[in-house]
Amino acid sequence: MVHSRTVAWSFPGAVPPVGARLSAVRPPTDPSPGVLTLASVAAVVVTWPERLTPSEAPDPAVLYPDVYGPNGGRVMGPVQAVFLKPLVQSPLTEVGDYTYYADADHPTTFERDNVLFHYGPGRLVIGRYCALAREVRFLMGAAAHQMGLSTYPFPMFGGAWLDQMPAMRGRGMKGDLVLGHDVWVGYRATLLAGVTVGSGAVVAADAVVTRDVPPYAVVAGNPATVVRYRLDEDERERMLALAWWNWPVPVVTACASLLMGGDVAALERAAADAGLLLEPRTEEVA
Ligand SMILES: CC(C)(COP(=O)(O)OP(=O)(O)OC[C@H]1O[C@@H](n2cnc3c(N)ncnc32)[C@H](O)[C@@H]1OP(=O)(O)O)[C@@H](O)C(=O)NCCC(=O)NCCS
Numbered sequence: 001m002v003h004s005r006t007v008a009w010s011f012p013g014a015v016p017p018v019g020a021r022l023s024a025v026r027p028p029t030d031p032s033p034g035v036l037t038l039a040s041v042a043a044v045v046v047t048w049p050e051r052l053t054p055s056e057a058p059d060p061a062v063l064y065p066d067v068y069g070p071n072g073g074r075v076m077g078p079v080q081a082v083f084l085k086p087l088v089q090s091p092l093t094e095v096g097d098y099t100y101y102a103d104a105d106h107p108t109t110f111e112r113d114n115v116l117f118h119y120g121p122g123r124l125v126i127g128r129y130c131a132l133a134r135e136v137r138f139l140m141g142a143a144a145h146q147m148g149l150s151t152y153p154f155p156m157f158g159g160a161w162l163d164q165m166p167a168m169r170g171r172g173m174k175g176d177l178v179l180g181h182d183v184w185v186g187y188r189a190t191l192l193a194g195v196t197v198g199s200g201a202v203v204a205a206d207a208v209v210t211r212d213v214p215p216y217a218v219v220a221g222n223p224a225t226v227v228r229y230r231l232d233e234d235e236r237e238r239m240l241a242l243a244w245w246n247w248p249v250p251v252v253t254a255c256a257s258l259l260m261g262g263d264v265a266a267l268e269r270a271a272a273d274a275g276l277l278l279e280p281r282t283e284e285v286a
Pocket of ligand 1: 222
């Protein structure tokens with residue numbers, strides 16, 4: 001069942017992009033009078049889903065999945081997370097299902113505020129089930145000035161300086177910026193074009209990622225270095241073989257608590273019970 005009503009409300013940064021489903025817009029839960037102005041108040045029809053039953057997974061095509069607040073409203077906190085797949089517009093950006101960006105003030109301006117200098121040719125590719133904290137920054141390839149005798153970008157301002165454009169051909173050639181699946185990027189982390197972050201990795205708050213990050217590594221600092229691995233080598237291999245982020249969503253839903261736990265063998269058994277094809281694993285005999 002879907003609720004629908006006409007409301008007048010406004011909140012900064014929450015303007016849905018062209019093409020976004022209106023059902024994806026936040027419900028009108030007590031907008032602060034402080035943010036309402038004559039100029040900004042708009043009457044719109046908002047629809048949003050009723051609370052999900054425990055057997056239903058959220059819809060990855062919905063912009064605001066936590067319309068009742070975190071954990072279906074059971075946890076105190078603002079509505080802040082947006083699923084990025086229905087938000088992104090750039091043909092240079094690809095985001096997988098269920099990857100979210102959390103920002104209580106400006107979640108929907110992610111492409112403008114968090115993906116910088118994204119004029120190509122490099123692409124931003126983010127896998128499924130990634131968690132991006134507030135103020136993460138992706139510095140894309142076009143941020144790179146040509147480093148000749150001068151780094152001043154003469155052609156940028158046109159006129160006779162535009163004729164120098166061929167001299168800028170090297171720009172943006174850092175390559176794609178790729179995040180695997182199930183990557184957690186902490187508050188204010190910065191990632192540079194050309195890096196690949198492996199699935200299951202964690203990027204610490206304020207880290208500056210300049211080099212590739214192995215799967216299931218925790219990296220921190222500037223430049224970011226591996227501070228530890230979340231799993232031992234054997235577990236990492238088994239998790240990458242399971243590749244749970246490719247599973248049908250109902251199986252992921254059924255395994256969500258196992259995924260948040262720490263028992264790889266239990267997850268393997270659940271995957272087998274679900275009929276997922278797994279590489280046979282040879283048990284080591286002590
Ligand atoms: C990445 C993070 C989760 C790692 O936590 P952890 O595994 O418990 O790591 P620890 O606290 O044991 O730290 C491990 C080492 O990394 C260092 N480290 C951890 N976070 C760091 C950071 N943000 N910057 C620099 N170094 C950091 C620690 O000092 C420690 O170094 P040491 O071994 O020399 O003492 C955590 O540090 C972090 O950054 N949390 C912020 C997450 C965030 O931004 N969330 C936003 C909401 S989604």
